[in-house]
Amino acid sequence: MxxxxxxxxxxxxxxxxxxxxxxxxxxxxxxxxxxxxxxxxxFRWYAEIFVANDWFAALMNSLLIAACSAFLAVLVAIPVSYMAWRHGLRYAKALFSLGIAPFILPPVIMALAFLLFFANVGMHGWTINVIIAHAIFLLALPLVTVSLGLESVDMSLIEASQTMGADNATVFRTVILPIAAPFAFAGFAFCFVLSLNEYIIALMTVGFTVETLPIKIFNALRYGYTPVIASIAVVFLVINVLVFSLIAKFSNLSRILGAMD
Amino acid sequence: MTRKALSQALPLIPSSVMIGVFFLIPFVLILLASVATLTPEGDMAYGFDLSHFERFLSWFYIQRALFSAGMCALIAVLSLLIAFPFTYMLTTFSDRAKKIWLIYILAQLSLSEVLIAFSWQILLSRTAGLGNILEWVGIAEKSFAMAPSAGAVIAALVYLAVPFAVLLLYPALSRMDRSLIEAARTLGTSPLRSFFTIVIPVNRSAIVSSSVTIFVLTLGAIIVPQVLGSPEHWTLSVLITDQAIFNFNLPFASALAVVLLILSASVIGLVMRFSGGEK
Missing domain, CATH: 1.20.5 (Single alpha-helices involved in coiled-coils or other helix-helix interfaces)
Known part of the structure; x- marks a missing residue:
């Protein structure tokens, strides 16, 4: 056995x-x-990522887009999760479910939807398109992690601070924020990593103007083998491992993944 | 009361605008575009034109949809078969070992589909892949390329899906009531037998919902079928991309997207109803 x-x-x-x-x-x-x-x-192919201008530019594009869209997603998620948790607003809960939806749909559907939208409003291939698109697509992640963080706040702590005269803002700053912040960070980190690796939405929003790393890799794959791709794969895996180790260190990974404490 | 309602509504305005403008409107646009007309100049005129759905109803596209659904169902089954025993064992690991495995699995799961496709392209190539090992062991006389083929697409997609399967099963398995197994063991049931008679039945709903999620997830795969398969292995998602980006036929791409949406939604709905009705 x-x-x-x-x-x-x-x-x-x-x-x-x-x-x-x-x-x-x-x-x-x-x-x-x-x-x-x-x-x-x-180490030639690792150096190549930073020496070859086109690969380096693609890497920088990807990092910028990932950081901005993750930040935006967390900003959009926090009020929704907070209002749904603190006041149990039905509207906030509906908004929460709506925010989860883009992540569940096959990504190509959202990609096409964004393509149609930005074409209709005349924003052709702006970098901000992909930042917004990724933020909406990945919104589910901070929504869920921030809610989990808020649920782990002990209500009696809030009541205690209120009886001692703390107003809402003080309660938020001194009780809720320190407990929930690591989970908001986890949401940011999840978004960052997934945006960095995302291909189809980036292709359909900015594919002809901004080259992100996954787009560049796919284009390179069609013209045959380039060893740089292998080194990029390793670098990406290392980045992913680092980010998730950070999440595990600063917030509760098991809890985020839905296991018991 | 009104002041309170106002103070609760205000913070939600920016998020509502973001979700409304950038999710609901684009989503409605897809529905509108799927019944729009493509003008001879290649522009789109909104209207009510069902010709794109009629085009879908040809044997070629029906066949592609059936192929996509069948292949993704097979992948869901395979990846769960591979992942379930591991996830079950993972829940018994020490906290430290658990954490390391979870971090690695998350890292691999987030790895771009482009990079997964690339690594399997190498693994299945003639000069640097499994073919070499077969030649070296003596099973094959000469190394050969294993891609493009349906097998290559399935192998890479299963590889893509296994980490997801582990994470989808993990919550249910780690919450499972262990006393059931202990009771069975005390009564003399073998570990293997208790696995099949207790662990699997108890987690049936988690198994069903995970396989549905994997099915929808692999339906969305775009790069693996292109890199490791030939055009006859392309799934609906690839065809949508192809129509939208390379044929500039947005109405037809949207119609195919609506079909994909209905396909995934009906599978989710059907299975949820089926598994819910059993309880």
């Missing part, structure tokens, strides 16, 4: 991590052509 369990676990780990290991090995390949096991060892 133990043997069965361990061999299954080993197989699962190999299945999950194997393809990533192959990419990592390929990314250190010294030669320009694809080879596994790699020939020689070099």
């Amino acid at each position: 133990k043997l069965l369990r361990n061999s299954y676990l080993a197989l699962f780990a190999i299945y999950l991590v194997g393809p990533i290991l192959v990419i990592t090995a390929v990314s250190f390949n010294a030669k320009k052509f694809l080879a596994f096991p790699p020939r020689g060892f070099s």
Whole structure:
């Protein structure tokens, strides 16, 4: 039984991590052509991300868009989650469900919707389009994390501070904010990472004017193999791991993922 | 009272405007565009024109829709089969091990579909892939390319879906009442038997809802079918992209999007009703 369990676990780990290991090995390949096991060892393809102007520009575009859209999503989410939690407003709850919807739909539907919208209002390929589109698409994440954070605030703490004469603003600043802030950060981080990796909405909103990293990678894939893509994959995975480790460190990852404390 | 209502409504105005303008209006535009007419100049004239849906009702597009649905159903089943035992074991790991696995799984799950497609392209290539290993072991005489093929698309999409499956099953499995299993074990049930007679039935609704979510998720895949499949393996999502970006036929793309929307919504609704009716 133990043997069965361990061999299954080993197989699962190999299945999950194997393809990533192959990419990592390929990314250190010294030669320009694809080879596994790699020939020689070099950091050349990592340097290329920062030296080659087009790759670096795409990286910067992606980072800027991810940071702005994550920030916007959190800003839009906070009042909705707060009003739904603090006052139980039915309107806020309806807004909450509406805000979740874009994330559940197949992304291509939202992508096409944004394409039609921005074409109709005459905003052709502005960077802000993709920032807004990603913020709306990923709004579900901060909505959920902020709500979870607020639910973990102990109501008796609020009552206690109110009986001691704190007004609403003081309660918010001294009781609610410190407890809920890490969850708002988690929402920001989730949005940031998913926006960084998102392809189809970026393509349909700004695909012809702004090149984000996923768009550039896909374009490069069509013209054959470039080793830079392998190094970018590794860099992205490292970024993802770092961001989620931060979430795990500063807020409650298990709780966000829906498990019991 | 009115002052209170006002003070509660004010903070919600910016968010309402954002969601209304940038979600509801674009969503309505898709519905409008799906019945709009494409003028000979390539522009769109709003009206009520059902010709795009008529075009969908040809065997070619019906076949594509059925292929998409069938393939995604297969992927949902496969990824759950792979992920369920692992998730069950994960809940018994130490907190530290659990955290590390969850972080890694989240990191892989967020990895761009473009990068997943790229890594499987390498894995299935002739010069640097599994073919080499088969040649080396002696199963295959000569290394060969395994993509493009339906198998390649399915393999990469399952790989894409497994981390999602783990995270979707994780809450239910970690909340599961362990005393049931302990009771069965005390009564002499083997671990394997208790897994099939207790763990799986108890979590049936989580299994059903996770598989529906995976189904909808893989229906949305766009890059993997293009990179690892040939055009006959393209799913509805790829066709929508193709019509919108490369054929500039927004009305037809919108009509296909409405079909995709109805397909995913009806599967969600059907399964939810089916699993809800059992309780």
